Amino acid sequence: MADVCEGEGERQVPICPSIPSGEQTVWADASSLLHLACNDLRDGELIHGENFNLFAAMSALEIMDPKMDSGMVRTYYSVDEAIEYGAAPVPLSFDKTVDVQGTIDIMDHLLACEATWHKGCSLAQTVFSCLYLLRPDRTSSHALLHSYCRVMRASCNAVVCTVSDTRTNEEEDLFTMTHGLPLKVDGDDKCLTMLHAVEETIARQLRACKAILSKKRVTEDIEPLQNNPDLEEGFCKSLLCRLRFRKHFYHVVTNMKRPQGRGLELAKKHIACCFEELDSMIKSAEFLRSINALGTLEDGMKSETTASGSQPVGFDSTLNSRLSAPTPPRAIETISWKKAAEYFQKLLHELEIICSYNLDPVFEGVLRFVVEFQKFQPELVARAHLQHLLVQDGKLYGRDSVFAVICKASLLPEVAKNHDIQKNETVVQLGQLLITLLRVLCTNISWQRRKLGKILQDWRIIHVQLELAFREEFGDIAATSSNENICMKICRHILIWVEEQTYWIASRFLMLGFELDLYSTGEYCMVYWYIYIILIKLAEKTHMRAMTSNEISKRKGKKKRDLVKDGGKDYQLPPAILFLQCHLYLAEGLTMMLAALRNEKQIYLSTGPFNSEHERFVQHFELLLKACLPDHVSYYSFEETTAHARLSNVSMYNCFKEAQRIAKELRSSFSNDSDKMAELRRIEQVAEHNSVALAEHLRAYYYI
Amino acid sequence: MEMSNENEPEVDIKASEIEYVSYGFEHHLPLIMNLVDEELSEPYSIFTYRYFVYLWPQLSFMQAFHKGKCIGTVVCKMGEHRGTFRGYIAMLVVLKPYRGKGIATELVTRSIKVMMESGCEEVTLEAEVTNKGALALYGRLGFIRAKRLFRYYLNGVDAFRLKLLFPRAEPQPFHSMAADGDDSHEYNEHTLWRKSPLLPTQHVN
Ligand SMILES: CC(C)(COP(=O)(O)OP(=O)(O)OC[C@H]1O[C@@H](n2cnc3c(N)ncnc32)[C@H](O)[C@@H]1OP(=O)(O)O)[C@@H](O)C(=O)NCCC(=O)NCCS
Numbered sequence: 001m002a003d004v005c006e007g008e009g010e011r012q013v014p015i016c017p018s019i020p021s022g023e024q025t026v027w028a029d030a031s032s033l034l035h036l037a038c039n040d041l042r043d044g045e046l047i048h049g050e051n052f053n054l055f056a057a058m059s060a061l062e063i064m065d066p067k068m069d070s071g072m073v074r075t076y077y078s079v080d081e082a083i084e085y086g087a088a089p090v091p092l093s094f095d096k097t098v099d100v101q102g103t104i105d106i107m108d109h110l111l112a113c114e115a116t117w118h119k120g121c122s123l124a125q126t127v128f129s130c131l132y133l134l135r136p137d138r139t140s141s142h143a144l145l146h147s148y149c150r151v152m153r154a155s156c157n158a159v160v161c162t163v164s165d166t167r168t169n170e171e172e173d174l175f176t177m178t179h180g181l182p183l184k185v186d187g188d189d190k191c192l193t194m195l196h197a198v199e200e201t202i203a204r205q206l207r208a209c210k211a212i213l214s215k216k217r218v219t220e221d222i223e224p225l226q227n228n229p230d231l232e233e234g235f236c237k238s239l240l241c242r243l244r245f246r247k248h249f250y251h252v253v254t255n256m257k258r259p260q261g262r263g264l265e266l267a268k269k270h271i272a273c274c275f276e277e278l279d280s281m282i283k284s285a286e287f288l289r290s291i292n293a294l295g296t297l298e299d300g301m302k303s304e305t306t307a308s309g310s311q312p313v314g315f316d317s318t319l320n321s322r323l324s325a326p327t328p329p330r331a332i333e334t335i336s337w338k339k340a341a342e343y344f345q346k347l348l349h350e351l352e353i354i355c356s357y358n359l360d361p362v363f364e365g366v367l368r369f370v371v372e373f374q375k376f377q378p379e380l381v382a383r384a385h386l387q388h389l390l391v392q393d394g395k396l397y398g399r400d401s402v403f404a405v406i407c408k409a410s411l412l413p414e415v416a417k418n419h420d421i422q423k424n425e426t427v428v429q430l431g432q433l434l435i436t437l438l439r440v441l442c443t444n445i446s447w448q449r450r451k452l453g454k455i456l457q458d459w460r461i462i463h464v465q466l467e468l469a470f471r472e473e474f475g476d477i478a479a480t481s482s483n484e485n486i487c488m489k490i491c492r493h494i495l496i497w498v499e500e501q502t503y504w505i506a507s508r509f510l511m512l513g514f515e516l517d518l519y520s521t522g523e524y525c526m527v528y529w530y531i532y533i534i535l536i537k538l539a540e541k542t543h544m545r546a547m548t549s550n551e552i553s554k555r556k557g558k559k560k561r562d563l564v565k566d567g568g569k570d571y572q573l574p575p576a577i578l579f580l581q582c583h584l585y586l587a588e589g590l591t592m593m594l595a596a597l598r599n600e601k602q603i604y605l606s607t608g609p610f611n612s613e614h615e616r617f618v619q620h621f622e623l624l625l626k627a628c629l630p631d632h633v634s635y636y637s638f639e640e641t642t643a644h645a646r647l648s649n650v651s652m653y654n655c656f657k658e659a660q661r662i663a664k665e666l667r668s669s670f671s672n673d674s675d676k677m678a679e680l681r682r683i684e685q686v687a688e689h690n691s692v693a694l695a696e697h698l699r700a701y702y703y704i
Numbered sequence: 705m706e707m708s709n710e711n712e713p714e715v716d717i718k719a720s721e722i723e724y725v726s727y728g729f730e731h732h733l734p735l736i737m738n739l740v741d742e743e744l745s746e747p748y749s750i751f752t753y754r755y756f757v758y759l760w761p762q763l764s765f766m767q768a769f770h771k772g773k774c775i776g777t778v779v780c781k782m783g784e785h786r787g788t789f790r791g792y793i794a795m796l797v798v799l800k801p802y803r804g805k806g807i808a809t810e811l812v813t814r815s816i817k818v819m820m821e822s823g824c825e826e827v828t829l830e831a832e833v834t835n836k837g838a839l840a841l842y843g844r845l846g847f848i849r850a851k852r853l854f855r856y857y858l859n860g861v862d863a864f865r866l867k868l869l870f871p872r873a874e875p876q877p878f879h880s881m882a883a884d885g886d887d888s889h890e891y892n893e894h895t896l897w898r899k900s901p902l903l904p905t906q907h908v909n
Contacts (some may be wrong), residue, residue, distance in 0.1 A: 052751075053755075056751070057749070057751040057752045057754070057755040057851075120855050120860060121858070171855070172855075337865075444854050446852040446853060446854040446862065447852070449851075449852070450851055516852040516862075517833065517849070517852070518848075518849045518850070518852065519849070520843055520849070523848070607846075608844065608846020608868075609813070609845065609846065610816060610820070610844055610845065610846050610849075610868060610870060611846050611868065611869060611870060611871050612871065615869040615870070615871055616847070616848050616869075616872070617867075618869060619848050619850060619867055619869050620848060620850075644732055667817075667842070
C-alpha cells in the first residue's frame with residue numbers, strides 16, 4: 001500500500017519534530033482523512049497513481065510474504081549484531097585443529113562464492129557474504145585468515161577494475177557493483193608480503209613434521225600448525241596449495257593488466273602454477289573428507305561448497321542483500337566447491353590462450369582469434385581480460401594506432417600510416433567504429449549479436465560519409481584511375497575495406513543466430529539464402545581489396561560476381577577467398593535443397609495462422625534490410641530464387657561437390673592453422689553428406 | 705510428443721466442455737492468482753495483477769473454465785513502444801492435467817485476435833530457452849525467436865524474445881537507414897527487469 005500512496009503525490013508522513021514546519025510546509029494530522037478514504041475502498045481495491053507503472057507494480061513487495069520479503073528470512077539485522085552473537089569468531093576455535101579445519105572451510109567456501117560471483121551474481125551476496133571480509137581489522141590477530149582475506153579482497157578488486165575498465169559487462173553489470181563493500185582496504189596492496197610470510201611458516205611446519213615422520217633430527221624448534229600429529233602433514237599441505245593458488249592467481253590477474261601485453265609471459269608462468277595448486281587442492285579433498293568420515297569426492301559434493309563437506313563458519317548472505325541489486329534481492333545458490341574448481345580450471349585455460357596470443361598486427365587475424373576464443377563460451381572475466389589486451393588507450397594492444405591498423409588491413413603500403421588524412425574527422429570516426437567493433441566482439445554472444453545488428457548501420461553510414469569526405473578533400477576518386485597519388489590510393493583502399501568489413505559483420509550476425517538457436521527449421525531456407533548473398537558480397541569485396549593492392553584492378557568484361565564464382569580458371573584465387581567460396585557453395589546448396597524439399601515434399605514449411613513467411617523474413621533480417629545489406633534485396637528476391645527449386649535439379653548437387661572439392665584443395669594452404677583445418681573438415685563432411693543424400697534422392701527420382 | 709503430466713491423472717474432457725471467458729468479475733482475480741501461483745515459480749504481487757486489470761480489463765485475463773473450474777489463463781497488455789503499437793503476453797498457464805489439449809493455443813489465439821483488432825502491429829513475449837512446450841506452441845503460431853537475452857531469469861537461464869509481426873495492409877518499401885530510433889535503451893530496462901521472469905522488458909509509458 002505504501003507504494004501506491006506514494007504515487008498519489010500526497011504522502012502521509014508521521015509528524016516528525018526533526019523537520020520543523022516552515023513557510024512552505026505545515027504539518028497536519030491526516031489520519032482521519034485516511035480513515036475516511038479507506039472506507040471508500042471496497043474489498044480488493046487499490047488506489048492507482050499516474051506514475052505507478054508496471055515496473056513499480058512488479059517491484060512492489062508484499063510485506064511479510066516470504067517469497068518476496070527477503071527481510072523476513074534474515075537471522076541478524078546487521079553485521080555487528082551477527083558478530084556480537086558469535087557468528088564469526090576469531091580464532092575460530094581455541095582448539096587449534098578445529099581452527100585450522102574451519103579456516104580451510106572458509107577458504108573453500110570463498111572459492112565457491114568467487115566462482116558464483118564470476119558467473120553472474122553480485123559480489124555482496126557472494127564473496128562479501130563472508131563476515132571476516134567485511135570487518136578487515138578483526139582478523140589481524142589470525143595471520144592465516146587475515147592474509148587470506150587480504151589477498152582475496154585484492155584479487156577481487158583487481159578483477160573488478162579490469163572488468164569495469166573494459167566495460168565488457170554491459171549486460172552483466174551486477175559484477176562491478178561494489179558500493180558499500182570494503183573492497184579496497186589499506187594494506188591489501190601488500191597482501192603478498194603477508195601471504196608469503198604465512199606460507200613460509202607453514203612450509204617449515206610441513207618440513208618439520210616430515211622430518212619427524214622419517215625420524216630425522218629436527219634442527220629447528222618449530223611449533224606445529226595444530227595439535228594432532230597424525231593430521232599435521234595433511235593440513236599443512238591442504239593449506240599450502242590453497243595459499244599458493246591465491247598467490248599465483250593474484251599474480252595472473254595483475255600481470256595481465258600490464259600495458260601492451262608486457263605481463264603475458266609472466267602471467268602464463270603463474271597460470272601453470274595455478275593449475276598445479278588447483279590439482280593439489282582437489283586431491284586434498286580426500287584427506288579433508290576422511291577426517292569427517294565422509295565418502296570420496298565422487299559420491300558426495302554435489303552441492304557442498306567446501307572440500308571437506310562441512311558448513312563453513314562466518315557467512316551470511318542475507319546481511320548484504322540491500323547492497324546487492326536494484327531489484328528486490330532474492331536468495332541465490334552458491335555453486336559447489338567442485339564446480340568452482342572446474343570453473344577456475346576453465347577460466348585459467350582461457351586466460352592461458354590469451355597469454356599465448358601473438359598480438360597479431362593484422363586485423364583479420366585479430367578477428368579470427370576473437371571469434372575462435374568465443375567458441376569456448378568464456379565467462380565475463382575471461383572476456384574482459386581479452387578485451388583489455390586488445391584495446392588499450394584507444395590503440396590495438398595499446399601499441400598500434402587505429403589508423404595504422406586500418407592501413408594494414410586495407411593492404412596499403414607502410415608509408416600510408418603517417419599520412420595526414422588520419423586527422424580527418426570522418427577517418428577518426430571510422431577508427432572509433434573499429435574500436436567499438438572489437439569491444440562488441442568480446443561481449444557475450446547474445447548481447448554481441450544485438451549490438452552487431454545495430455552497428456551495421458554505422459558502418460554503412462560511415463562508408464557514405466567517407467566517400468563524401470574524400471571527395472571534398474581530393475576531388476573525384478573514381479575519375480583518377482592511377483594509383484600514383486597516395487591520397488587516392490588510401491581513399492580507394494579504405495573504402496573497399498570498410499565495405500568488406502561491413503559484410504563480415506553481417507555474416508557474423510547471421511552465423512551467431514545459429515549459435516544462439518534463433519532459427520527454427522522452417523526458417524533455415526531463408527537464413528541460408530541470406531548467408532549466401534552476404535557471402536557473395538563479402539568474397540567480392542575481399543577479392544577487390546586483394547586486386548586493388550596488386551594493381552590488377554582492370555579486369556573488364558566480367559561481372560564481379562562471376563569473377564568470384566568462376567575464379568581459379570585463368571588465375572589462382574588467394575586461399576582466403578577460396579575459403580569463402582567454399583562456404584558460399586555450401587550455403588547455396590543448402591538453400592536450394594531446403595527450397596526443393598518444401599516445394600515438392602511440403603516439409604520445412606514456415607506457416608502460421610496470423611502471418612506468412614514474408615513477415616518472418618522481414619523480422620529476422622530487419623536490421624540487414626534497413627542497412628541495405630546488400631542493396632535491393634527483399635523477400636521477393638528470396639522467393640524468386642527459391643520458388644522453382646526442384647530436387648531433380650543437378651545444380652545443387654554440384655554446389656556440394658564444388659564445396660567439397662575446394663575444401664580438399666585448401667588443406668595444403670591451411671596446414672598450419674588447426675582451426676581452419678577443422679572447419680574445412682566440417683565443410684567437407686556437410687557437403688559430402690548432403691550430396692550423398694541428394695544423389696540417393698535423384699536415383700529414386702529417376703528410377704521410380 | 706511428451707507432455708509434462710507424469711503424475712497427474714489424465715482428465716477426460718471434450719473441447720466443447722471448455723468455456724473461454726474474458727475477465728469480468730472481481731471474483732475471477734483470486735482464481736487467476738491461485739493458478740499462476742501454483743504453476744509459475746516467480747511470485748507476483750497483487751499490484752501486478754491490479755495493474756493489468758486496471759489498464760486492459762478486456763484483454764488482460766482470458767480464462768478457460770471446465771465445469772466451473774478455472775483451468776487456464778493468459779495475461780496480456782498492449783501499448784505504444786518506440787513508435788509501434790504492440791501487444792505483450794505476460795503470463796500463460798494451463799493446469800497440468802489439462803495440458804496438451806490445445807487449451808493454451810486457444811487462449812493465446814483469442815488474445816492475439818483482440819490485439820490484432822485493436823491495431824497492434826506486433827506481439828512480443830519472453831520465454832525460457834528451456835521451455836520446449838511454450839516455444840513449440842508459439843512457434844506454431846508464427847512467432848520467431850528474435851533475440852536471446854543473456855541470463856534473463858533468476859535461475860541463470862537465458863530467455864528468447866519471441867515476436868509475431870502482423871502483415872501490413874499494403875506492402876511498404878523499406879525506409880532507409882537511420883529512419884528508426886535505436887534500440888539502445890533496451891539493455892537498461894532489461895537490467896532492471898531481468899530478475900523477474902515473464903516480465904515485459906518495456907513498460908507502457
Ligand atoms: C505452456 C503451456 C501453457 C501449454 O499449455 P497446453 O494447453 O498444454 O498447450 P496446447 O495443448 O495448446 O499445445 C499446443 C502445442 O504446443 C506444443 N506443446 C505444448 N506443450 C508441449 C510440450 N510439453 N512439449 C512439446 N510441445 C508442446 C505442441 O506443439 C502442441 O501442439 P500438439 O499438441 O498439437 O502437438 C503449459 O504447459 C503450462 O502451463 N506450462 C507452465 C507455464 C509456462 O511455462 N507458461 C509459458 C510461459 S512463456
